[in-house]
Amino acid sequence: MISFLRRQGYLLEYSLASLARRPGKHLGLVLVYATLVFLLASTLLFTQSLRQESALVLAESPELIVQRLLAGRHDLIPASYLEQLGTIRGVGERYGRLWGYFYDPAVRANYTLMVPRAAPPAAGEVQLGAGVARARGLSPGDYLSLRSARGEPFSFRIAALLPADTELVSSDLMLLNAQDFRRFFDFPADRFTDIVLRVRNPVEVRKVAEKISLALPDTRPILREEILRTYDAVFGWRQGLVFVLLTGAMLAFVIFAWDRASGLSGEERREIGILKAIGWETGDVLRMKFWEGAALSLTAFLLGYLLAYVHVFHFAAVLFAPVLKGWAVLYPDFRPVPFVDGLQVATLFFFSVFPYTVATIIPIWRAAITDPDQVMR
Amino acid sequence: MIRLDAVSKVYNQGRHNEVWAVRDLRLELETRGITVLKGPSGSGKTSLLAMLGCLSRPSSGRIHLEGRLLSNLPERFMTQVRRSTFGFIFQRFNLIRGLTVLENVMLPAYPLAPDPGRLRDQALGLLRQFRLEERAHNKSEWLSGGEAQRTAICRALINDPAIIIADEPTANLDSQLSRELLTLIGELADQGKGILISSHDPLVFDHARVSRVVELRDGRLA
Numbered sequence: 001m002i003s004f005l006r007r008q009g010y011l012l013e014y015s016l017a018s019l020a021r022r023p024g025k026h027l028g029l030v031l032v033y034a035t036l037v038f039l040l041a042s043t044l045l046f047t048q049s050l051r052q053e054s055a056l057v058l059a060e061s062p063e064l065i066v067q068r069l070l071a072g073r074h075d076l077i078p079a080s081y082l083e084q085l086g087t088i089r090g091v092g093e094r095y096g097r098l099w100g101y102f103y104d105p106a107v108r109a110n111y112t113l114m115v116p117r118a119a120p121p122a123a124g125e126v127q128l129g130a131g132v133a134r135a136r137g138l139s140p141g142d143y144l145s146l147r148s149a150r151g152e153p154f155s156f157r158i159a160a161l162l163p164a165d166t167e168l169v170s171s172d173l174m175l176l177n178a179q180d181f182r183r184f185f186d187f188p189a190d191r192f193t194d195i196v197l198r199v200r201n202p203v204e205v206r207k208v209a210e211k212i213s214l215a216l217p218d219t220r221p222i223l224r225e226e227i228l229r230t231y232d233a234v235f236g237w238r239q240g241l242v243f244v245l246l247t248g249a250m251l252a253f254v255i256f257a258w259d260r261a262s263g264l265s266g267e268e269r270r271e272i273g274i275l276k277a278i279g280w281e282t283g284d285v286l287r288m289k290f291w292e293g294a295a296l297s298l299t300a301f302l303l304g305y306l307l308a309y310v311h312v313f314h315f316a317a318v319l320f321a322p323v324l325k326g327w328a329v330l331y332p333d334f335r336p337v338p339f340v341d342g343l344q345v346a347t348l349f350f351f352s353v354f355p356y357t358v359a360t361i362i363p364i365w366r367a368a369i370t371d372p373d374q375v376m377r
Numbered sequence: 378m379i380r381l382d383a384v385s386k387v388y389n390q391g392r393h394n395e396v397w398a399v400r401d402l403r404l405e406l407e408t409r410g411i412t413v414l415k416g417p418s419g420s421g422k423t424s425l426l427a428m429l430g431c432l433s434r435p436s437s438g439r440i441h442l443e444g445r446l447l448s449n450l451p452e453r454f455m456t457q458v459r460r461s462t463f464g465f466i467f468q469r470f471n472l473i474r475g476l477t478v479l480e481n482v483m484l485p486a487y488p489l490a491p492d493p494g495r496l497r498d499q500a501l502g503l504l505r506q507f508r509l510e511e512r513a514h515n516k517s518e519w520l521s522g523g524e525a526q527r528t529a530i531c532r533a534l535i536n537d538p539a540i541i542i543a544d545e546p547t548a549n550l551d552s553q554l555s556r557e558l559l560t561l562i563g564e565l566a567d568q569g570k571g572i573l574i575s576s577h578d579p580l581v582f583d584h585a586r587v588s589r590v591v592e593l594r595d596g597r598l599a
Contacts, residue, residue: 010487
């Protein structure tokens with residue numbers, strides 16, 4: 001065992017010396033390699049962080065939401081449904097929610113208007129998400145003028161801005177009280193946008209949803225886990241999209257690595273011949289080249305991953321944010337919370353190191369099996 | 378004793394550029410003393426030396442070393458025999474550029490994984506013996522022709538082989554350095570090493586220490 005380790009140590013020592021002897025060639029390769037790892041790792045780290053963040057924020061959302069459907073489309077739900085829902089066993093607290101969308105032509109962006117259940121703003125006041133405030137250049141105390149559904153101008157005083165740590169989901173939010181909401185949208189007094197239910201026993205959520213579907217056939221119950229799954233799928237899809245775009249880059253890298261390895265210089269071929277002539281086996285040459293590749297790919301991987309970490313968690317992924325966050329206009333100023341998943345690191349390591357190894361091993365093997373007597377001629 | 382039975386070596390067999398380097402050679406060589414393979418360029422000296430040193434296989438025929446058949450060994454065992462039995466001094470020295478003299482000397486021992494301290498001491502001992510101690514940490518490409526040749530000898534000796542194979546060792550040396558080299562080779566023979574040299578240099582094959590000269594022409598014994 002000691003002999004094996006010592007042998008690997010000698011081969012590694014030789015490999016490192018070999019890398020240092022051709023700094024130009026290897027530095028170029030490390031830079032291209034590290035850039036690829038940087039792009040892949042940035043995407044992975046950022047989408048993972050988005051998923052994590054949205055899951056944390058949505059953990060507080062209601063277990064069950066009931067919406068009314070009309071011709072398969074979401075319709076306003078009558079307030080009377082609240083009583084009917086109260087008769088279903090297992091349903092605890094229930095309340096109607098008021099929310100809707102407003103297109104602001106001034107900044108060409110959609111806002112989400114919502115009435116908070118707890119501590120709604122006073123009449124004529126709103127609390128704004130950071131994205132809306134940024135888009136409109138507003139701060140607390142300023143006034144925001146919008147045209148209501150009837151075409152009348154409506155002026156809201158900005159009471160406060162929403163906390164920055166919820167910006168991923170509150171960037172486009174505007175909170176106001178129920179009276180202002182109904183007047184602004186000309187919203188019927190006996191309707192809500194949807195109804196939120198709390199279920200006493202969390203394991204009964206699906207059962208309660210089934211009962212609602214039977215009791216109120218024109219409604220659809222939406223479970224929190226379904227929302228989480230949808231978010232997951234959306235971010236997964238975005239990540240996939242970026243990966244598809246990066247496939248070209250990966251392929252280009254494999255071709256580059258192949259070209260580098262198959263284009264072993266005369267000097268390198270001669271060197272392999274000398275090593276074999278003085279008593280190295282083909283296996284020793286391959287192992288030495290393996291260590292060379294491992295040192296190179298590990299350096300590039302660590303460099304690329306470290307840069308990606310800094311890019312995502314210190315510079316908020318400035319390069320990819322527009323694609324991965326995907327807000328229409330009001331991009332949230334989202335600061336991802338550092339989070340590294342071991343499996344993800346292992347996956348990335350495999351997908352970046354494996355193609356390089358495969359691309360280089362065949363041309364190196366070809367050079368390594370040449371007869372050592374070549375050096376005699 | 379090295380015995381060759383009807384050994385031939387052909388390159389590019391069956392192609393338009395087919396070359397018979399060695400033809401049907403039957404020969405016995407002592408593994409002690411200094412043996413010189415003499416002959417003009419293209420006579421098959423280097424090809425024969427490569428086969429004797431397990432660097433290549435004969436196209437046909439058999440080679441025995443101390444009664445053991447070498448020519449049909451798998452590559453791995455051929456390498457083991459080459460590493461433990463032969464040390465090589467090449468015509469163009471074949472030191473690895475960018476490595477120090479000390480590193481070049483230690484290189485053949487790496488696959489054997491000896492104790493690093495002991496290997497270093499042994500290499501430094503050889504460099505001292507061949508007056509290269511001060512050059513130990515210089516890059517090999519900075520050496521003069523004579524120094525590079527002596528470094529190559531140190532490298533050939535690092536695994537303490539029984540036989541030293543030298544291919545045209547004086548081809549890149551002036552007469553003075555050639556004589557020095559032959560003195561060193563003589564000392565190695567005195568230490569019990571067998572020496573096989575290919576050369577067409579009269580300084581070599583006419584040297585007093587040479588115990589046998591085998592002359593080749595067109596791949597056959599002349």
